[in-house]
Amino acid sequence: MAYYDWFFDGLGLRTWCDGAEKTGSMSMAELMAKAKGTSVETPWWDVPFPSLDNLHKACGSIARSVDMTSGVEEAFLYIKGGLKAVLDPITEPLSWLLDGSLALFVGMPWWLLIPILLAGTYYASRNVGVTIFVAISFLFLAFIDHYSYSIETLSIIFVCTVLCILLGVPIGIAMSKNDTLQRMTIPVLDMLQTLPAFVYLIPLIFLFSVTESKLYGIAIIMYAIVPVIRLTDLGIRLVDKDVIEAADAFGMTNRQKLFGVEIPLAMPNIMAGVNQTIMMALATVVIASLVSAPGLGTLVLRGIRNLELGVGLVSGFGIVLLAVILDRVSKASLARINTTQRG
Amino acid sequence: MTDKKLKVVIRDLYKIFGPDPESVLDHARNGMSKTDLLEQHGHVLGLRDINVDMADGEITVIMGLSGSGKSTLIRHLNRLIDPTGGEILVDGTDVLAFSEEKLRELRQLTMSMVFQKFALLPHRSIVQNAGMAPRVRGESDAEADAEAQKWLDRVGLGGYENHYPHQLSGGMQQRVGIARALTSNSPIMLMDEAFSALDPLIRTDMQDLLLELQKDLHKTIIFITHDLDEALKLADHLVILKDGAIVQQGEPQHILLNPNDPYIEDFVSDINRARVLKVRSIMAPLGSANRDNTFGEVDGDSTLEGVIAQSGGDTTHNYLVVKDGEPIGVLDMKDLVRALVPRTASEQGIRGQASAA
Ligand SMILES: Nc1ncnc2c1ncn2[C@@H]1O[C@H](COP(=O)(O)OP(=O)(O)O)[C@@H](O)[C@H]1O
Ligand SMILES: [Mg+2]
Numbered sequence: 056m057a058y059y060d061w062f063f064d065g066l067g068l069r070t071w072c073d074g075a076e077k078t079g080s081m082s083m084a085e086l087m088a089k090a091k092g093t094s095v096e097t098p099w100w101d102v103p104f105p106s107l108d109n110l111h112k113a114c115g116s117i118a119r120s121v122d123m124t125s126g127v128e129e130a131f132l133y134i135k136g137g138l139k140a141v142l143d144p145i146t147e148p149l150s151w152l153l154d155g156s157l158a159l160f161v162g163m164p165w166w167l168l169i170p171i172l173l174a175g176t177y178y179a180s181r182n183v184g185v186t187i188f189v190a191i192s193f194l195f196l197a198f199i200d201h202y203s204y205s206i207e208t209l210s211i212i213f214v215c216t217v218l219c220i221l222l223g224v225p226i227g228i229a230m231s232k233n234d235t236l237q238r239m240t241i242p243v244l245d246m247l248q249t250l251p252a253f254v255y256l257i258p259l260i261f262l263f264s265v266t267e268s269k270l271y272g273i274a275i276i277m278y279a280i281v282p283v284i285r286l287t288d289l290g291i292r293l294v295d296k297d298v299i300e301a302a303d304a305f306g307m308t309n310r311q312k313l314f315g316v317e318i319p320l321a322m323p324n325i326m327a328g329v330n331q332t333i334m335m336a337l338a339t340v341v342i343a344s345l346v347s348a349p350g351l352g353t354l355v356l357r358g359i360r361n362l363e364l365g366v367g368l369v370s371g372f373g374i375v376l377l378a379v380i381l382d383r384v385s386k387a388s389l390a391r392i393n394t395t396q397r398g
Numbered sequence: 399m400t401d402k403k404l405k406v407v408i409r410d411l412y413k414i415f416g417p418d419p420e421s422v423l424d425h426a427r428n429g430m431s432k433t434d435l436l437e438q439h440g441h442v443l444g445l446r447d448i449n450v451d452m453a454d455g456e457i458t459v460i461m462g463l464s465g466s467g468k469s470t471l472i473r474h475l476n477r478l479i480d481p482t483g484g485e486i487l488v489d490g491t492d493v494l495a496f497s498e499e500k501l502r503e504l505r506q507l508t509m510s511m512v513f514q515k516f517a518l519l520p521h522r523s524i525v526q527n528a529g530m531a532p533r534v535r536g537e538s539d540a541e542a543d544a545e546a547q548k549w550l551d552r553v554g555l556g557g558y559e560n561h562y563p564h565q566l567s568g569g570m571q572q573r574v575g576i577a578r579a580l581t582s583n584s585p586i587m588l589m590d591e592a593f594s595a596l597d598p599l600i601r602t603d604m605q606d607l608l609l610e611l612q613k614d615l616h617k618t619i620i621f622i623t624h625d626l627d628e629a630l631k632l633a634d635h636l637v638i639l640k641d642g643a644i645v646q647q648g649e650p651q652h653i654l655l656n657p658n659d660p661y662i663e664d665f666v667s668d669i670n671r672a673r674v675l676k677v678r679s680i681m682a683p684l685g686s687a688n689r690d691n692t693f694g695e696v697d698g699d700s701t702l703e704g705v706i707a708q709s710g711g712d713t714t715h716n717y718l719v720v721k722d723g724e725p726i727g728v729l730d731m732k733d734l735v736r737a738l739v740p741r742t743a744s745e746q747g748i749r750g751q752a753s754a755a
Contacts (some may be wrong), residue, residue, distance in 0.1 A: 301517035304476055305534050305582065306505030320523045 227287025
C-alpha cells in the first residue's frame with residue numbers, strides 16, 4: 056500500500072506496526088487515497104523521502120510529525136508548571152522594576168524630566184553638541200505629541216539595559232577567567248543572538264500571562280544581553296599582558312587587579328558592548344509591543360493593524376530619532392573614555 | 399669578592415615549558431640539547447642548570463641574545479614564572495616554599511620591577527602610577543602620593559605628576575617606571591631590558607641616572623640586557639646566557655679579557671675596548687713589575703682611553719697605578735696597546751696572513 060511497506064515487512068516488524076491503532080485525524084492525502092481505493096505503483100522518481108509522515112503510512116507505530124509537534128507542546132506544558140514555579144518568583148522583581156520605572160518616568164512632569172535627561176546626557180558624554188541634539192529631539196517629539204510614548208520606550212530600555220549590564224558584565228568577566236566556561240557559553244550566546252525575538256516570545260507567552268511586564272522584559276534582556284557579555288569577555292582578555300604582569304609583580308591581589316586594572320582597561324570594549332546592547336534593546340522593545348510592551352512600538356503596531364500609514368510612519372521616525380539619540384550619547388561617552396586612556 | 403653578603407641565590411634552576419615538564423626534567427639534567435628535547439619530547443628548554451649568586455648592593459647584569467632565556471630567568475626571582483626544578487633563596491629564605499600570601503608580600507615589600515615596555519597604567523596619572531606600590535599595600539592616597547612625588551622629583555619628572563602616560567615620551571615613561579620601582583622602597587630591583595626600547599642617547603642618560611641613583615641607594619639590582627656596552631657599563635657581576643644556560647659569569651673586565659667561549663668572543667669583538675677596559679684590569683701587580691722610571695700616576699679605575707689621552711699617544715713609558723692615593727700596580731703602555739686588540743681578532747689576523755702566504 057505505502058512505499059515503505061517492504062522495509063518494515065523485511066525487518067519483520069509488521070505485527071508491531073499494525074499493533075498500533077491509528078489515532079488522530081487523517082491527512083488529506085490519506086483521505087484522497089482512501090477515496091480512490093487504489094494503490095498505484097510508485098514510479099522510481101517519485102520515491103518519497105523517509106520522513107515521519109511517509110513512514111507512518113507504511114507503519115502505524117511510527118509517529119507522524121503532527122504527533123511530534125504536539126509531543127513537544129505536551130512536554131513543554133508538562134514542565135511548564137515546575138518552570139513557572141521557579142521562574143515566576145525570580146523574575147517578579149523585573150515586573151516591579153519595569154512598572155515602577157514606567158510610573159516614575161511617565162508620572163514626572165515634562166519640565167522636570169527633560170532637564171534631568173539632558174543633565175544625564177551631558178554628564179555621560181561631556182559633549183555640548185550631543186546634548187543640544189538630544190534637547191531638540193525631545194522638544195520635537197513632545198511637540199508632535201509623541202512625548203509620553205517615547206518616554207515609555209526609553210524607560211523600558213533604561214531598565215533592561217541596566218539589568219543587562221548588571222548581569223552581563225559579571226558573566227563576561229567569569230568567561231574571560233575561565234576557558235571552559237567561555238567554550239560553553241559562546242554557543243548559548245550565538246543561539247540567543249540568532250533566534251529572532253519572536254521565537255522567544257512564544258514560550259514566554261505560555262509561561263507568563265501576556266499582561267505581565269516581565270514577559271517583554273525577559274525577551275528584551277535575553278536578546279540584548281549578548282553584546283555586553285561578549286565584549287566584556289573580549290575586553291578583559293585583550294588587556295595588555297605587560298600591564299597585568301606589572302600588576303602581579305607589584306603584588307596586587309586578584310581583586311585589586313580586576314577593579315584597578317582589568318575593568319578600567321577593558322572599559323572601551325565594555326562600553327562598545329553597552330552601546331550595542333542599548334540598540335538591540337530598542338529593536339526588541341518595538342517587537343515586544345506585540346506582547347503589550349507600551350511605547351512607540353504600540354503606535355507602529357496600530358499603523359500596521361489599522362493601515363494607518365501616517366501613524367506608523369511618524370512613530371517609526373520617532374524610533375529612529377530615539378535610536379540616534381541613544382547611539383550618539385553612548386558613543387560620545389565611549390569616546391570620552393577612550394581619550395583618557397590612549398596607550 | 400669573598401665576604402659579600404648574598405641577597406639572592408639561584409641554585410640548580412631548571413625551567414622547561416610544555417605539557418608535562420617534570421617528565422622530561424631528567425633528560426634535561428642529563429644534558430639533552432634544547433633541539434633534541436623539542437624534537438623528541440615536544441618540550442621547550444627554557445633554563446638549564448642556572449647557578450648565580452647576587453650580592454647585596456650590587457648590579458648583576460644578565461646578558462644574552464634574544465630568546466636566550468633572560469626574561470624567563472628574571473621572572474623566576476619574583477615567581478611570575480615557577481621553576482621546574484631548583485632553588486631560589488632571597489635573604490636565605492626559599493621563595494618557592496612561599497604561600498600566595500607570603501609571595502604577595504615579597505612582591506610588595508622586597509622586590510620591585512621595571513619593564514621593557516614600561517607597563518604603566520594608562521588610565522592613571524603619573525603620580526598615581528609612581529605610587530602604585532604603596533597603594534597596593536593599602537597605604538593612604540596622601541602617603542602614596544607624597545612618596546611617589548619624592549621619587550618623581552628624584553628621577554627628574556617633577557611637574558609632570560598630573561600628566562598621563564600617553565602624554566610622555568618613551569624615556570620619560572621609563573623614568574616613571576623607575577620612580578614606581580623606587581617608590582616601593584624594596585631592596586631588590588628587577589629590570590628586564592628596561593632601556594632597550596629607548597633611543598641610544600636617552601638610553602645613555604638613563605644608564606647614568608641608574609648609576610647615580612645606585613651610588614646613594616645601594617640596591618640589589620638585577621638588570622637584563624642584550625647590549626654588551628650597557629652590560630659592561632652597569633655590571634658589577636656579569637652573567638652571560640646562551641640557549642638557557644650560563645656560558646660564563648664573573649667580573650665584567652675579566653670576562654672581556656678572558657672570554658671562554660666563541661659565543662662571548664663574538665660579543666666582545668665588536669666593542670670599543672679602550673672605553674670599557676680599566677687600567678686595573680691590565681696592569682702588572684706591584685711586586686713583579688719594574689717600578690723604576692715610571693712616567694707618572696694613573697688611577698686604577700680610569701679607562702684605557704683616558705690613559706691614552708694622558709700619554710699623548712706615547713707608548714714608551716710606564717705609569718704607576720694608584721687607587722685612593724695608594725700605589726697598586728704598574729701599567730706598561732705596550733700592554734695597554736696589546737689589550738686593545740681582542741684575542742680572537744689577533745689570532746684571526748695571524749691566520750689570515752698564514753693563508754695568504
Ligand atoms: N610560555 C612559554 N612557553 C614555551 N616557550 C617559552 C615560553 N616562554 C618563553 N619560552 C621560550 O623560552 C625561551 C626564552 O625566552 P625569553 O626568556 O623570553 O628570552 P629573552 O628574554 O632572553 O629574549 C625562548 O626560546 C622562548 O621561546
Ligand atoms: Mg626578554
